[in-house]
Amino acid sequence: MTTATFDLPVVAQKSSNTVGIAVALLLPIALVNAIGFILPVLNLARMSFNEALPGGGIAEAFTAANWTGLIQDSFYIELITNSLMVSLGITLATLLVSYPIALYLHRASGAWRTFLTVLVISPLLTSAVVRTYGWIALLAEQGPVANVIAAMGFQPPRMMFNTTGVVIGLTEILMPYMILSLMAGFGRLDPKVEEAARTLGATPFRTFWRVILPLTLPGIALGCLLCFVLAISSFITPKLMGGGRVFLLATEIYDQAIVTLNWPLAATLSMLVLIIFGAALAVYSRILRMIEG
């Protein structure tokens, strides 16, 4: 009885102590989070309802003008549809060039598999500026790719400072993300199932179409979601390879913020990117339910 009454206050004191210590330990990270994340993002959302004055001025207001302006301006309608289409194209291209590598890696084993996985990850550790620079060298007017095409007897197409270059560059840059997502989703793919299909007389094509592909759909969905959101928000490659001639959402946000100094419009476009993120996520979970269900 005495021990019980003695224990209670000690426990209570300890737990309130623990909370105090926890608050102290979490305070610095909470501070950075508040100053560098929560406050800026809330302010950005608020900024999208402010009024832009000519010459970079901002008037505190609560107007939907930036938003309605987007929908009424044909330039922005085209910019948004263009961004969506280019990002979808990049996602599809990335899937096509990544799938064979992911399948090969899934089947490989031992040191060979480790070595190839390191090769896949290594570009991720290289700056996007460096990799884009490599593509500029490859796709230049008198560059190696153009020379090879010319040697085969074709007229080399323009591959720089247009959408083609942006798509090629971003496809390569997003490949590691796609390959890693695909491999993460390949867990259900058992070589025995493929073997069973083949022994039962299915052609390789039919085995792929009826067995391998359906089993890898979750990985495909995850990889596509990731690459789509990364493509639509990527800035470095479109800016450098588009040469100011390719207008996409991310490059327009930067230009409005830094060149035109129209922060309310830049904020509105940023919010639009976040809305597209949300929509992509909703589509993804819907597709995932369809696959699993």
Place this chain on the structure above:
Amino acid sequence: MEENPTSWFMRVTVTILFLFLLAPVLLVFPISFSGDQVLAFPPSSWSLRWYEALLGNTVMMSAFLTSLGLAVVVTILSLIIAIPASYAIVRLKVTGSEFLFNLFTAPLLLPTIVLGLAILIIFASMGLLATFTGLVIGHLVITLPYALRVLSVSLGNLNLSCEEAASSLGAKPLAVFRKVTLPMMAPGIVAATALCFLVSFDEVVITLFLTGPRMTTLPVELFHHVESQADPLVASVSVLLILMTLAVVMIVDRTMGLTKAFMK
């Protein structure tokens, strides 16, 4: 017999796709030894002139020093802030610690172009643009989530029995943490250090919003250089950057094994 043609076809396809994936990075090495005035591949002559040009380029060199100092400061601060935070979240398990973990790692979910703009607008009103302090805070926003994630995993994998043994033998909580928990977290701390350093040193998009002519970092300077002219100078910088990254990765690999550090 039926197996062979498909696997042969598969192997050729995978080889070509790997070439596609690695081409831009590999190409940078020969270009950096170009003797040409402009960017061309293959170069018409070979030389070390672009490495010499880099050493003589005061803007690039001072941007490099800024990046290095920035990455070191950001890495140290990330560890000082994230180690206590991971301890509070994993060990003290106060109510809502899962929510806090998600909140503190949430900046990684935002596209950097949006985060960069958001920070630009707030920092402009605080007078933090183109200042070292501003860059440090801006980088901490994205290095802290990585540090917190890696350290929490490493802390969560530790066996509690050593700490319990130490405290039942009479060690005070702080002594237990310093003498037992912290040394056992070493592999996680090494991984977090490398990750924070590389993320800070390579960061472009957010930094692009926060730098100015007075204060710029190497990746931002590279970006502006590629934007304005095409010469092999960027290639020589890139080679040095790649070698530095390789060195950091190898240090991590030697200390603890790469797979253990990043595959968890």
